[in-house]
Amino acid sequence: MKSPPSEQRIMECLNTYYGVKVIALTFLPLGADMDASIYKAETQEQHSYFIKLKRGHHPDISIAIMELLQHAKIQQIIPPLKTIHGQAAQPIGDFTLIVSPFVEGQDGFSRSLTDEQWLILGKTLRQIHDIGVPLPIQHRIRRETYSPKWREIVRSLYPHLEAEPTGDEVAVNLLVFMKENLVAIQRLVDRAKKLAKKLHNEPTPFVLCHSDIHGGNILINKNNNPYIVDWDEPIMAPKERDLMFIGGGVGNVWSNPLEEALFYKGYGKTEVNRTIVAYYRHERIVEDMAIYSQSIFFTTVKDEDKLEMYKHFIGMFEPRGVVDIAFETDER
Secondary structure (H helix, E strand, C coil), rough: CCCCCCCHHHHHHHHHHHCCCCCEEEECCCCCCCCEEEEEEECCCCCCEEEEECCCCCCHHHHHHHHHHHCCCCCCCCCCCCCCCCCCCEEECCCEEEEEEECCEEECCCCCCCHHHHHHHHHHHHHCCCCCCHHHHHCCCEEECCCHHHHHHHHHHHHHHHCCCCCCCCHHHHHHHHCCCCHHHHHHHHHHHHHHHHHHHHCCEEEEEEECHHHHHEECCCCCCCCEEECCCCECCCCCCCCCCCCHHHHHHCCCHHHHHEEEEEEECCCCCCHHHHHHHHHHHHHHHHHHHHHHHHHHCCCCHHHHHHHHHCCCCCCHHHHHHHHHHHCC
């Protein structure tokens, strides 16, 4: 596998194809995509840019989505800059360069949204869900299938939990925690399976969904304008794929009924299928459990990354955390 281009080459590319003369390029340890690197570029004129370097030259779905949202006059996005030749991305060796304005701000995990920001988020998400997505773009976007993938991974860990705890300290601690919470874990997996089977038999209209619209993907700039970021994983799915995050408690935020009421005031009149919301809240937890446990038990990720994953894992089971909220949603 070829190495990414050097920082010097990236800076030369920005100068040649974007007319941007960079004096500093800083690597940012963001995101979980192993085939992408993120940088902040700064110019002498004190302009800053968000640089994404992705392996390969395949068309980037996030660019197509951004162009679609721009055409629909969605304001709360940060679209990529065009090259001097009018392209939304630029090949550089075996990689593709995508450049956007760098927006200084805080995410929705770091600060609470104001009443006005909740209204804006609701209105914006409704606009996105109402967009008619052209078939050529739909064919490039994944579609909801209620896949059993993550449930099967978590189930495959059950025999592992019966063995004597081994491995490093984080792995042992996670094994012990999973044993202590096995009843809740099995309930999450089994209920997600039953709800998925029910939804298979009850077809629901699909809309364009962000798919991961939690607090971490809302960026609030210095002028208090909220932006929806990270459009790498869009999906055609029931609108509840996004709506489940509102009141869902991911990251132990966004669980206040007053905030939820403000969001839906902005979103407008709609009928929310609570069965679908319950499914997605269960399935999201199962997916996170699968990803975190596999990484901790079976990969060689850095110790600090393992510890961070462990904290996220046990954080889901805190009182009034996502697990409690998922069970309550199902019971209602």
